[in-house]
Amino acid sequence: MRKTAGLLAVVLLLLAAGCSAPADEPAKKWVAFLDKHKALVNEDKFKVDDFKKEGQPIVDELKKHRDPKEGKILMTQEVLDEWNRAAEQFIKAAQDKLNLEAINAVKTFADEISGKEPAPSNAPANG
Numbered sequence: 216m217r218k219t220a221g222l223l224a225v226v227l228l229l230l231a232a233g234c235s236a237p238a239d240e241p242a243k244k245w246v247a248f249l250d251k252h253k254a255l256v257n258e259d260k261f262k263v264d265d266f267k268k269e270g271q272p273i274v275d276e277l278k279k280h281r282d283p284k285e286g287k288i289l290m291t292q293e294v295l296d297e298w299n300r301a302a303e304q305f306i307k308a309a310q311d312k313l314n315l316e317a318i319n320a321v322k323t324f325a326d327e328i329s330g331k332e333p334a335p336s337n338a339p340a341n342g
Contacts, residue, residue, distance in 0.1 A: 238280035238290045242298055244273050249301040249321070256308045256317050263316040270324055277328050286330045 248270055255261040280288050290298070302321070309317035 236280075236290045236294070238277060238288045239294045241273060241276040241280065242288060242290045242294045245277060246294075246297045246301040248273055249305045252317070253301070253305040253308045256305070256312055256314055259312065261309075261314060261317050263320050266317070266320050270320075274324050274327055278330075281328070281330055288328060 252261060252266055252269075277288055280290075282289055302325075305321060306318065309315075309321070
């Protein structure tokens with residue numbers, strides 16, 4: 216009986232280690248989306264309308280996985296690391312190219328994903 220319980224525990228541990236969080240798949244789509252549009256920013260081919268059109272379905276999918284108490288999207292650490300890398304690189308590329316449209320568009324999506332109210336368009340972003 217102990218052998219069976221021990222084996223079951225090992226199997227469950229392996230299954231748990233291989234599992235992903237519900238938001239992992241849409242989060243991976245978001246990472247690929249940011250990487251794609253970062254390349255467009257770097258090539259001076261970024262189009263804010265295309266960014267919004269392509270990104271909105273991903274944002275809508277991500278919002279379904281937002282923790283109602285904390286406002287966070289629940290994903291595995293590996294996917295979160297990729298998410299952060301993609302976001303940092305996108306913003307850096309937009310800043311390097313002085314592309315305010317790209318910065319504002321990704322900030323608007325980030326606020327929507329996290330459940331924050333966007334700042335009025337005539338108000339300072341930090342205010």
